[in-house]
Amino acid sequence: MxxxxxxxxxxxxxxxxxxxxxxxxxxxxxxxxxxxxxxxxxxxxxxxxxxxxxxxxxxxxxxxxxxxxxxxxxxxxxxxxxxxxxxxGEYLNDVNMLRRLLWDGCLSESEYYEEPKFASVTIFPRDRDLSKSQHVLHLVQDLCRAHGLQLAPEVHPDSAVDILQIGxxxxxxxxxxxxxxxxxxxxxxxxxxxxxxxxxxxxxxxxxxxxxxxxxxxxxxxxxxxxxxxxxxxxxxxxxxxxxxxxxxxxxxxxxxxxxxxxxxxx
Ligand SMILES: [Mg+2]
CATH class of the missing domain: 3.40.50.1000 (HAD superfamily/HAD-like)
Known part of the structure; x- marks a missing residue:
């Protein structure tokens, strides 16, 4: 540089x-x-x-x-x-659809919570168990494939799963x-x-x-x-x-x- x-x-x-x-x-x-x-x-x-x-x-x-x-x-x-x-981002509707799909029977509120966000989704396992974060990661990947959602999930060391719009x-x-x-x-x-x-x-x-x-x-x-x-x-x-x-x-x-x-x- x-x-x-x-x-x-x-x-x-x-x-x-x-x-x-x-x-x-x-x-x-x-x-x-x-x-x-x-x-x-x-x-x-x-x-x-x-x-x-x-x-x-x-x-x-x-x-x-x-x-x-x-x-x-x-x-x-x-x-x-x-x-x-x-x-x-161009895929705000996908963010909202994923949020509905996740909480409509996929995730239990006794095991997971969602950090309040407007244009992305962040899910934490309540016990910060990273294997549960991996579960969310795979679930989100499956839902994105099944519904054509333009979203990218990522697991962080603090157990948060951040899901951002692609791009x-x-x-x-x-x-x-x-x-x-x-x-x-x-x-x-x-x-x-x-x-x-x-x-x-x-x-x-x-x-x-x-x-x-x-x-x-x-x-x-x-x-x-x-x-x-x-x-x-x-x-x-x-x-x-x-x-x-x-x-x-x-x-x-x-x-x-x-x-x-x-x-x-x-x-
Ligand atoms: Mg930092």
């Missing part, structure tokens, strides 16, 4: 990247995010979570340079500052948000660690924490992005240290990021 000063906006995966699971983003990172927002840098959250959850998080983080967030792994776009909501992903949504900002996806730095981040990391300048999925690590190396020596949110701060040290961003980054030099360089 050519060295560029045209990186002008940022997109973050949330869980495992901007924040540890079930934790808020750490204080230093919140401070940096606030500082960048004040300087007018658009920062976009992109997650499997519901758009309203992400809108609340963006508001709490003080993200005002843009109100846009990407929900449901790219199936929804939401601007919390104007309450604008958009749905991505919907975070990368497509990042392109849509970038164009709203008058930018293209190549103008964005993307931070991510999970397989659902592949599509956006492919399009943007990719930065990943040390504990990123192997697929992500390979992608970052292939694209000449930055793979941090620290896991999770500390790896994001280290990523910002790298961007600053290489002068890759079209915006200023603070000098205190020096303390996040890669760990193997510190000793």
């Amino acid at each position: 050519p060295v560029t000063l045209s990186l002008r906006a940022i997109v973050y995966d949330v869980d495992g990247t901007l924040a540890d699971h079930f934790r808020p983003p750490p204080r230093m990172l919140r401070g940096l995010v606030a500082e960048l927002d004040e300087a007018g840098v658009p920062q976009v959250l992109a997650s499997g979570k519901l758009h309203e959850y992400l809108g609340g998080m963006a508001r709490g983080l003080g993200l005002e340079a843009t109100g846009w967030v990407i929900g449901e792994n790219g199936a929804t776009l939401y601007d919390w500052s104007r309450l604008l909501f958009e749905v991505e 919907v992903n975070k990368g497509r949504a990042v392109q849509a948000v970038a164009s709203k900002l008058g930018l293209s996806a190549e103008n964005l730095v993307a931070f991510g660690e999970g397989v659902n981040d592949v599509s956006m990391l492919e399009l943007c300048y990719p930065v990943a924490p040390a504990d990123a999925h192997q697929t992500i690590q390979d992608l970052v190396r292939r694209k000449g992005g930055y793979l941090a020596s620290r896991p999770g949110p500390a790896g994001v701060l280290e990523g910002f240290w790298f961007l600053r040290s290489q002068g890759l961003t079209g915006f200023d980054l603070p000098a205190w990021l020096e303390q996040y030099r890669p760990e193997d360089e510190c000793s």
Whole structure:
């Protein structure tokens, strides 16, 4: 990837990247995010979570340079500052049909529950048993075949089964948000660690924490992005240290990021 000063906006995966699971983003990172927002840098959250959850998080983080967030792994776009909501994908009817088919005798509510979603479906086994997630995966595949539904199921390590419309992903949504900002996806730095981040990391300048999925690590190396020596949110701060040290961003980054030099360089 050519060295560029045209990186002008940022997109973050949330869980495992901007924040540890079930934790808020750490204080230093919140401070940096606030500082960048004040300087007018658009920062976009992109997650499997519901758009309203992400809108609340963006508001709490003080993200005002843009109100846009990407929900449901790219199936929804939401601007919390104007309450604008958009749905991505061509197969929304298939999502609704699958939901009816699943709960019409296939799945028992005593064993499974559905995370509230608008334009995708997420099913959890109540006991987080991965073999039950596999059962849902095969059931969805059979239903899609039988009814010609244009949907793609995926099992995650936390036992969630996400079912997205074919063609919907975070990368497509990042392109849509970038164009709203008058930018293209190549103008964005993307931070991510999970397989659902592949599509956006492919399009943007990719930065990943040390504990990123192997697929992500390979992608970052292939694209000449930055793979941090620290896991999770500390790896994001280290990523910002790298961007600053290489002068890759079209915006200023603070000098205190020096303390996040890669760990193997510190000793
Ligand atoms: Mg993640």
